[in-house]
Amino acid sequence: MLRFLFRRLLVAIPTLLVVITLAFFLMRAAPGGPFDTDRILPPEVVAAMEARFGLDKPLPVQYVEYLGNVVTGDFGPSMKYQDKTVLDFIKEGFPVSLKIGLSALILAMGVGVTLGSLAALRQNTPADYSVTAIAILGVCVPTFVTAPLLLLLGKAVDWGLPSGGWNDGALPNMVLPVIVLSLPQIAIISRLTRAGMVEVLRSNYVRTARAKGLSEWTIVTRHALRGAILPLVAYLGPACAGVITGSLVIEEIFQLPGLGRSFIIGALQRDYPVVMGVVILYGALIIVLNLVADLLTALLDPRVRLS
Amino acid sequence: MRNLLLTLSVLMVISGCAREDGAPARPACPQGQLCLHRGNGAEPVSLDPHRSSGTWENRIISDMIQGMFDYSAAGETIPGMAESWTTSADGLTWTFRLRDAQWSDGQSVTAEDFVYAFQRILKPEIASQYSYLLYLIQNGREVNEGTAPPESLGARALDARTLELRLINPAPYLPELMTHYTFYPVPSHKVRELGDAWVQPGNYVGNGAYTLAEWRLGDHVRLVKNPRFWDAENVCFDQVYFYPTNDATAAERRVFRGELDMNADIQSNRIQYLLADPETRPFVHTHTYLGTAYLAFNQGPQVRTPALRDRRVRQALAMAVDRDFIANRLLRGGQVPAFSFVPPGMSNYVENGPKAFYADWSLERRQREARRLLAEAGYGPDNPLRLEIKHRNTPDPSLMMPAVQADWAEIGVQVQLVRNEVQIAYQSYRLRDFDVADAAWVADFDDPKSFLDLQLSTTGQQNYGDYANPAYDALLLAADREPNEGRRAQLLAQAEQIMLDDAPIVPLYFYVNKNLVSPRMTGFVDNLVDQHRTRWMCLRNRGQ
Numbered sequence: 001m002l003r004f005l006f007r008r009l010l011v012a013i014p015t016l017l018v019v020i021t022l023a024f025f026l027m028r029a030a031p032g033g034p035f036d037t038d039r040i041l042p043p044e045v046v047a048a049m050e051a052r053f054g055l056d057k058p059l060p061v062q063y064v065e066y067l068g069n070v071v072t073g074d075f076g077p078s079m080k081y082q083d084k085t086v087l088d089f090i091k092e093g094f095p096v097s098l099k100i101g102l103s104a105l106i107l108a109m110g111v112g113v114t115l116g117s118l119a120a121l122r123q124n125t126p127a128d129y130s131v132t133a134i135a136i137l138g139v140c141v142p143t144f145v146t147a148p149l150l151l152l153l154g155k156a157v158d159w160g161l162p163s164g165g166w167n168d169g170a171l172p173n174m175v176l177p178v179i180v181l182s183l184p185q186i187a188i189i190s191r192l193t194r195a196g197m198v199e200v201l202r203s204n205y206v207r208t209a210r211a212k213g214l215s216e217w218t219i220v221t222r223h224a225l226r227g228a229i230l231p232l233v234a235y236l237g238p239a240c241a242g243v244i245t246g247s248l249v250i251e252e253i254f255q256l257p258g259l260g261r262s263f264i265i266g267a268l269q270r271d272y273p274v275v276m277g278v279v280i281l282y283g284a285l286i287i288v289l290n291l292v293a294d295l296l297t298a299l300l301d302p303r304v305r306l307s
Numbered sequence: 308m309r310n311l312l313l314t315l316s317v318l319m320v321i322s323g324c325a326r327e328d329g330a331p332a333r334p335a336c337p338q339g340q341l342c343l344h345r346g347n348g349a350e351p352v353s354l355d356p357h358r359s360s361g362t363w364e365n366r367i368i369s370d371m372i373q374g375m376f377d378y379s380a381a382g383e384t385i386p387g388m389a390e391s392w393t394t395s396a397d398g399l400t401w402t403f404r405l406r407d408a409q410w411s412d413g414q415s416v417t418a419e420d421f422v423y424a425f426q427r428i429l430k431p432e433i434a435s436q437y438s439y440l441l442y443l444i445q446n447g448r449e450v451n452e453g454t455a456p457p458e459s460l461g462a463r464a465l466d467a468r469t470l471e472l473r474l475i476n477p478a479p480y481l482p483e484l485m486t487h488y489t490f491y492p493v494p495s496h497k498v499r500e501l502g503d504a505w506v507q508p509g510n511y512v513g514n515g516a517y518t519l520a521e522w523r524l525g526d527h528v529r530l531v532k533n534p535r536f537w538d539a540e541n542v543c544f545d546q547v548y549f550y551p552t553n554d555a556t557a558a559e560r561r562v563f564r565g566e567l568d569m570n571a572d573i574q575s576n577r578i579q580y581l582l583a584d585p586e587t588r589p590f591v592h593t594h595t596y597l598g599t600a601y602l603a604f605n606q607g608p609q610v611r612t613p614a615l616r617d618r619r620v621r622q623a624l625a626m627a628v629d630r631d632f633i634a635n636r637l638l639r640g641g642q643v644p645a646f647s648f649v650p651p652g653m654s655n656y657v658e659n660g661p662k663a664f665y666a667d668w669s670l671e672r673r674q675r676e677a678r679r680l681l682a683e684a685g686y687g688p689d690n691p692l693r694l695e696i697k698h699r700n701t702p703d704p705s706l707m708m709p710a711v712q713a714d715w716a717e718i719g720v721q722v723q724l725v726r727n728e729v730q731i732a733y734q735s736y737r738l739r740d741f742d743v744a745d746a747a748w749v750a751d752f753d754d755p756k757s758f759l760d761l762q763l764s765t766t767g768q769q770n771y772g773d774y775a776n777p778a779y780d781a782l783l784l785a786a787d788r789e790p791n792e793g794r795r796a797q798l799l800a801q802a803e804q805i806m807l808d809d810a811p812i813v814p815l816y817f818y819v820n821k822n823l824v825s826p827r828m829t830g831f832v833d834n835l836v837d838q839h840r841t842r843w844m845c846l847r848n849r850g851q
Contacts, residue, residue, distance in 0.1 A: 044431055048433075080352055151560065
């Protein structure tokens, strides 16, 4: 187990390095620079700014210097938001994205597993078809459509929920973003649970449990569910990273101060250090969460051996 | 199922709570205090007046620091830190007497704070984007380019409360110019002590109505009233929150829900809709603004389509654009069709300024004349002129460029549209990689010079089309040297007329400023410069 962990972490280093390198050079290859704005700056000012951020050095030198700084935990200052460092962005934005993302995932798990199990138990009934329909809709309709739709609905029925803003993470401010972010996840999770459950319900050990005369409730919750959610656990690693990093559209629509919004603004304004910082964080997050998912699968399923 | 029911009931409870107390979702205001929540458009890049460049930063900084001159609620230039001032006969030396005022930490505001600020913003390593506004001060350019020491700048403190400025040419617009934050003082004692960190919350010291309490990235900037401000007794709001509201439609919802008291923008195509509804109509504020949207023709040494060097071709293209359709049918936000570069209402200018010679012609007549001019230049159905318009992918240009394309097709010009991300578009303009560029200019200060200088042959990159006419340059230079305001305005107007006749640009429409303001507010006055200091504002029936 420890050896497995160690090896996976060791592999993570070159993976991250590739991510950093690609992001660094792709970002620089994009046309337009951080100082191309409607007010064209005198050449002396541009030169002073470039010197300040080391942009006057050759690209390979900048790359090596950047890597050196990242290793020591220094992501540098933002080129646009000059009073702030990239770490400020991460420190202030990440908790917001994390809170929304995890809340959405918890909600999606609760609703998705319930719906999926329900569909599996009532296979080929109207209940099953409805869940399938919801799932297809959830996957197909993107969040940038559901969010405005919900806002419009909110205006019509006036349920009293704020239409945007963070307000220090107050519960009413989180309701709509969390629901919107969880909808596609509910869809996928319910499909995965249904598939897993259908398979498990046909397996020998469930048949044994039935033969023992256990109640349907006990069979499902004690025996079937554990096996049925195995594919789900494997999915949850990337999904977790997905909801935390994928809330950028929602952050924009609901005007939340998350990291995704910084990422979009950073990319559009060619704020190289901010984009790099967020990419590295996202990359590391995906690697770690995938690892956690693998470990969890092993814990839940005795058939999986970590080697 | 149990989970589902549980989740649903939790959600219902949440929405029930929010509904019952009825108060809009916004940070609690301390008992007995008044708080203002302003939608501010974007996240401030910096709160250091020497590192800022956006109107949204200006709104925050100008609530915290007051310059020699300030704006009244109606947008007129009024004395700020200045108590009185005199100008020498040649208009080159200005002497200001400062009012007795304090920084928020109790130190006196001195003439030295101004001198220090001017020297600092011009330092090459500060890399201020707006430092060129101070080139008017003797040696300003040299200090900024690093060829003269900061001490050689024509700004000195005669005593603690007297500042002397020596200019390179008379500038009757200096008070207007000094309302700009690049001319604000900074607390020299703090900046010397803390360096760049002086702008962080907890360190920030200002002489304005408010001072910085908190800055949460992407969330809000919170200011609290500065009890040491010289006019503090007339400041109504105790706290003011500035929110980055990049999406004007989302901000609109928040204003109507009472989560924000005002927002500094309204999406153009929403205005008619909002005005039609009696409930939303009182929120809408629009006013002409000192900004012009225009097209620039690349006609200089790096020309891509040599036809654009021909004045007849440029005139033909300029007159064929149906501005009325663009302003009144497409944008519909109160924008005004433009036939001049300098917007109407600008200070220090002639009444009824110059206009393009075809301004009063009907569209049909303009199209006829345009076809004739093109034919004269050798273009017609057998030899059509082919052009490319490069434009930004923001909503308004994306909406109107196809209209320009159609207008030019009417006179037989074949146009290809190239839509670019904003940063890429500006890079292309800078590199002169375009035939026709979509651009816009908003005045830095309320004087025609802020517009006309753009078309000087010496302006460099910002003169996108590389327009160069020695007669135009000479008139602007003469205006710079002219101490008499009336004669100066005449010279500027003559220059603009020459430029409009040459048609290096196509003025399209004049901007409007668009604010969404709750009718509960008082003290918000629509104005030409779109400057609205929080200290003029209050709530109707305050205290209720």
